[in-house]
Amino acid sequence: MTSAQQYIPALRYNFLTPVYDWVLRVLMRESVYKSRLVEYLSIIKQPLKILDAGCGTATLTIMMKQRLADADITGIDGDRKILQIAQEKARNVGLKINLDYGFITQLPYESQSFDCGVCSLVLHHLTTENKQKALQELFRVIKPNGRLLILDFSTPHNFPMMMVTLAAQYFEETYDNFRGRLLEFITKTGFVNLQVELNSWTPIGTISLLTAQKPTTEKENTR
Numbered sequence: 202m203t204s205a206q207q208y209i210p211a212l213r214y215n216f217l218t219p220v221y222d223w224v225l226r227v228l229m230r231e232s233v234y235k236s237r238l239v240e241y242l243s244i245i246k247q248p249l250k251i252l253d254a255g256c257g258t259a260t261l262t263i264m265m266k267q268r269l270a271d272a273d274i275t276g277i278d279g280d281r282k283i284l285q286i287a288q289e290k291a292r293n294v295g296l297k298i299n300l301d302y303g304f305i306t307q308l309p310y311e312s313q314s315f316d317c318g319v320c321s322l323v324l325h326h327l328t329t330e331n332k333q334k335a336l337q338e339l340f341r342v343i344k345p346n347g348r349l350l351i352l353d354f355s356t357p358h359n360f361p362m363m364m365v366t367l368a369a370q371y372f373e374e375t376y377d378n379f380r381g382r383l384l385e386f387i388t389k390t391g392f393v394n395l396q397v398e399l400n401s402w403t404p405i406g407t408i409s410l411l412t413a414q415k416p417t418t419e420k421e422n423t424r
Contacts, residue, residue, distance in 0.1 A: 233401050234352050234399055234401045234408050234410055235260065235261050235264055235321065235352065236264070237398065237399045237401075237410055238261070238319065238321070238350055238352055238410055239261075239264050239265055239268045239269075241350065241398060241410070241412065242265060242268070242269060242317065242319075242350070243268055243269060245317075245348070249269060249272040249273070249316045249317055250272070250273045250274075250275075250314070250315050250316045250317070251265060251269075251272055251273070251274045251275070251315060251316065251317045251318075251319060252275050252276075252277065252308075252310070252314075252315040252317070252318045252319065252339075252342060252343075253265070253274065253275065253276040253277070253319045253320075253321070254277055254305045254308065254318060254319065254320045254323065254335070254338075254339060255277070255278055255279075255305050255320055255321070255322075255323030256276030256277060256278050256287060256300065256321075257278060257280075257283055257287070257321075257322075258283055258286045258287045258290060259276050259286075259287035259288075259290055259291055259298065259300065260290075261319065261321050262274060262276040262287070262291075262298055262300075263290060263291060263294060263296060263298065265319070266296050266298055267294075267296070273299075274298055274299070275298075275299040275300075275301060275315075276298060276299065276300045276301070277300070277301040277302070277303045277305070277308065277309075278300075278302070278303075279302070279303065279304045279305070281302060284300055284302060287300055288300055305320070305323060305327075305335040305338060305339075306327075306331050306334040306335050306338060307334075307338065308338045308339075308341070308342050310342045311342070312341050312342060313341075313342070313343070313344045313345065314342050314344075315342050315343055315344065315347065316343075316344055316347045316348070317343070317347055317348045317349075317350065318339040318342065318343045318347070318348070318349050318350070319350045319351075320335070320339065320349075320350070320351045320352070320353070321351075321352040321353070322352060322353055322408075323335070323353070324336075324351065324353045324383060325353050325354045329382075332383070332386055333386055333389075333390070336386055336387060336390040336392075337390055339390075340390050340391050340392065340415060343415045344415065345415055345416065345417050345418065346414065346415060346416075346417045347414070347415045348412065348413070348414055348415075349387070349392055349411075349412065349413045349414070349415070350410065350411070350412050351383070351387070351410070351411040351412075351413075352408060352409070352410055352411075353383065353408065353409070353411075354405075354406045354407065354408055354409075355381070355383060355384075355397070355400070355407050355408065355409035355411070356380070356381045356407065356409075383411070384397075384411070387411065387413050388413075391415070391416065392413035392414060392415060392416075393413065393414055393415075393416055394412075394413055394414045395411065395412070395413040396411070396412045396413070397409050397410070397411055398410040398411070398412050
């Protein structure tokens with residue numbers, strides 16, 4: 202996913218982009234888990250510089266800015282059509298949010314630029330190799346002692362979700378997620394204090410809120 206040719210649009214096909222927000226709001230119950238992520242961020246007692254990597258239409262980006270008015274929030278996405286929707290949404294609510302074009306596997310930011318990296322419903326679009334590249338890039342741009350917050354498909358947390366994932370794992374690149382490998386990738390990248398803060402059901406599988414931290418010193422990095 203390092204070039205436009207390799208990019209997979211939201212909902213896989215460009216013609217579905219206009220209904221992306223509706224699908225996430227109604228079918229995917231995004232308010233449940235995105236609200237939990239914003240709540241988690243609000244307990245951090247410091248001014249934050251936050252990167253929303255793969256921001257999509259900026260629903261989460263806007264939610265964070267509304268709750269964390271003093272935070273400097275940047276969203277980045279590799280879909281120009283989606284970014285146009287995001288920019289319009291931000292203007293409509295009168296918020297100043299930085300929205301950049303770029304790819305999560307090759308972030309155009311200096312190392313240690315952000316206090317927190319957020320990634321919502323992006324990694325399951327990526328191949329195994331690009332999941333790992335994306336996490337390496339997030340590790341690079343997050344400051345020491347900074348936070349990583351990920352919302353994405355994860356291992357099923359109850360029997361009904363287990364049944365759903367038997368079918369859903371054959372779509373997109375969710376196999377790694379459903380097999381718990383996302384947790385493995387996060388720790389192998391060098392993040393510590395990995396926690397599962399939330400498991401939420403959706404019609405196509407469990408979505409988890411994962412939190413982790415970049416070590417304070419490079420000596421603690423296990424890579």
